[in-house]
Amino acid sequence: MSAEIWLTQLHENGYRLTDARRIVVETVEKSARALTPIEVYDIARKKYRALGLVTVYRTLEKLEELHLIQRVHQPLGCQAFISAGEGHQHLLLCQNCGQVAFFEGDDLDVLTKSIAKKTGYQISEHWLQLFGLCADCRPI
């Protein structure tokens, strides 16, 4: 998924392509870790001085609405965003540098069926997130 595709998506959904949006999209899309609005602002402003923080918020909002990015929940805060995985994927986060990896193939069917039976709940969704240390941050 490249920044170009995100911009196309925005355009196809009736949003105009502006310099501010291009920079925000590029910044978020190329990041290997989740970024908060302020972080996006600080990084993006190095390339586009006039950028306003409000525009960062507004652009993130639209990207989330189009499912191009997703909010990342972490122990220290839940305001950061990362590009959304394709299909059914979950996140694996490095507790040291924040680097994000996606994974898929989790099969929780047996578990959810058993829990549904025990609790009487009708289960329709799950959140799964792994934490650890990436190859770079792992002790030798």
Place this chain on the structure above:
Amino acid sequence: MSAEIWLTQLHENGYRLTDARRIVVETVEKSARALTPIEVYDIARKKYRALGLVTVYRTLEKLEELHLIQRVHQPLGCQAFISAGEGHQHLLLCQNCGQVAFFEGDDLDVLTKSIAKKTGYQISEHWLQLFGLCADCRPI
């Protein structure tokens, strides 16, 4: 786990037992769903008019520090707290009424080992949360 035990825990950790704390503890402990600080404040103030919102924040902070409550992350916000499960447990949330059920017995060893191998991450923690409809809210 009863409110009495929470109060004892607070006391044993050097915190004084005050009316404000008693009401906050009772409110959070008896709730079947996660409550935000404002919700705790509104409910608790029905029994203790003079309660200040700041005290709610401060008490929740201490209860979390003693692992008696835990923060609950949800799509609409991450400021709510619920009494903490005992041992290794996860949450199952009703998307309609917010009722919380705990479950345990998830075994993610096979999955995490496989993901660790694939990604090179050293995995040490996981977040798992199920969503659905509780027995009361489920369609017939």
Place this chain on the structure above:
DNA sequence: TTTGCTAATGAAAATCATTTTCAATAAGTA
């Protein structure tokens, strides 16, 4: 191209959640 409509922008103000400050109060120990 140029034009015209209006979505998008950034600054400033407003709002909302949370934290800090502070003087008064009350818990708990001696």
Place this chain on the structure above:
DNA sequence: TACTTATTGAAAATGATTTTCATTAGCAAA
């Protein structure tokens, strides 16, 4: 009972996010 000091609530401060608004610029149509 008296004393020490943690705790309280009000108010102010802070920080994040949203709203307002006048100006600018994207882009579709001429």
